[in-house]
Amino acid sequence: MSFPLYRARRLRRTPQLRALVRETSVRMNHLIYPIFVDETIDEIASIPEMPGQNRVPLGTVDEEIRHLVNTGVRAFLIFGIPNNKDEVASGAYSTQGVVQLALKRIRGSLGNEALLATDVCLCEYTDNGHCGIMQDGVISNDSTLEILAKIAVSHANAGADIVAPSAMMDGQVKTIREVLDQSGLTETAIMAYSAKHTSSFYAPFRGAAQSFPHFGGRESHQMDFHNPNEAMREIRMDIEEGADIVMIKPALGYLDIIHRASQMFDVPIAAYNVSGEYAMVKVAAERKILDERSTVHEILSAIRRAGAGVVITYHARDMAQWLNER
Numbered sequence: 346m347s348f349p350l351y352r353a354r355r356l357r358r359t360p361q362l363r364a365l366v367r368e369t370s371v372r373m374n375h376l377i378y379p380i381f382v383d384e385t386i387d388e389i390a391s392i393p394e395m396p397g398q399n400r401v402p403l404g405t406v407d408e409e410i411r412h413l414v415n416t417g418v419r420a421f422l423i424f425g426i427p428n429n430k431d432e433v434a435s436g437a438y439s440t441q442g443v444v445q446l447a448l449k450r451i452r453g454s455l456g457n458e459a460l461l462a463t464d465v466c467l468c469e470y471t472d473n474g475h476c477g478i479m480q481d482g483v484i485s486n487d488s489t490l491e492i493l494a495k496i497a498v499s500h501a502n503a504g505a506d507i508v509a510p511s512a513m514m515d516g517q518v519k520t521i522r523e524v525l526d527q528s529g530l531t532e533t534a535i536m537a538y539s540a541k542h543t544s545s546f547y548a549p550f551r552g553a554a555q556s557f558p559h560f561g562g563r564e565s566h567q568m569d570f571h572n573p574n575e576a577m578r579e580i581r582m583d584i585e586e587g588a589d590i591v592m593i594k595p596a597l598g599y600l601d602i603i604h605r606a607s608q609m610f611d612v613p614i615a616a617y618n619v620s621g622e623y624a625m626v627k628v629a630a631e632r633k634i635l636d637e638r639s640t641v642h643e644i645l646s647a648i649r650r651a652g653a654g655v656v657i658t659y660h661a662r663d664m665a666q667w668l669n670e671r
């Protein structure tokens with residue numbers, strides 16, 4: 346059907362008509378909000394690299410989550426900043442670790458009102474800032490797997506609904522699934538950072554989480570962003586290993602990967618709209634170069650339209666506010 350029989354503008358005439366035929370939506374139930382729980386501070390501390398984001402003290406994390414839940418944020422991805430770091434990241438799997446204590450505090454106060462996911466990696470807990478156990482200057486894949494499994498079990502025992510391994514070690518999903526099941530934690534879901542690319546867009550996060558590697562980079566385990574076929578292979582392997590949700594990270598420059606994965610696989614796809622993507626919008630909005638609200642809506646809609654069922658985003662906090670105002 347073509348003009349003059351078909352006039353596309355007919356369905357764009359009023360807000361109601363546009364809403365009626367809208368193909369993509371962004372609602373709070375699609376979003377996960379990352380939160381930094383910091384054991385080293387007593388008062389909430391702003392993150393200069395990520396305007397509008399904070400590090401939250403362990404002692405008041407339940408109050409902060411309560412406040413966010415009341416505004417409409419439903420799901421959280423918890424990162425911890427510990428008092429002590431060491432070579433083997435022992436703070437990451439201690440029952441008295443910052444994430445474990447935060448989970449207990451939040452569950453104690455909010456029960457099941459908040460969906461709690463946790464990041465499972467070593468880099469915030471190793472004194473060298475690396476994602477794994479170092480042997481002769483390189484990350485040892487298989488000895489890191491044991492630690493990742495310990496972290497996942499300790500998070501699940503402390504109340505995590507979802508554990509999200511982000512270390513990009515080969516076999517991490519399989520190892521974690523097996524150890525969770527052996528520990529009777531069959532209901533804990535795994536959201537795998539399946540296609541986590543080496544990216545410049547992570548820089549603000551590393552400032553926030555104090556997880557800069559002290560030497561070397563992350564190219565030996567994170568994916569090369571030139572390789573879409575490899576991304577599909579990583580995702581397929583994680584599904585076969587037992588991932589319940591697979592994630593692509595970052596999101597904005599990776600919409601092609603998200604779309605291709607959503608066409609190829611039938612598990613829920615998550616996309617991580619990372620700190621650098623967030624910071625670009627915030628800084629441009631502060632300088633009045635972009636309108637923040639409409640820009641964020643467009644970005645999150647694009648990620649959803651590409652095929653992500655779940656979007657992990659620092660914008661979730663503002664989105665909740667904006668949706669309430671509407």
Ligand SMILES: [Zn+2]
Nearest residue numbers: 466467468476
């Ligand atoms: Zn890491």
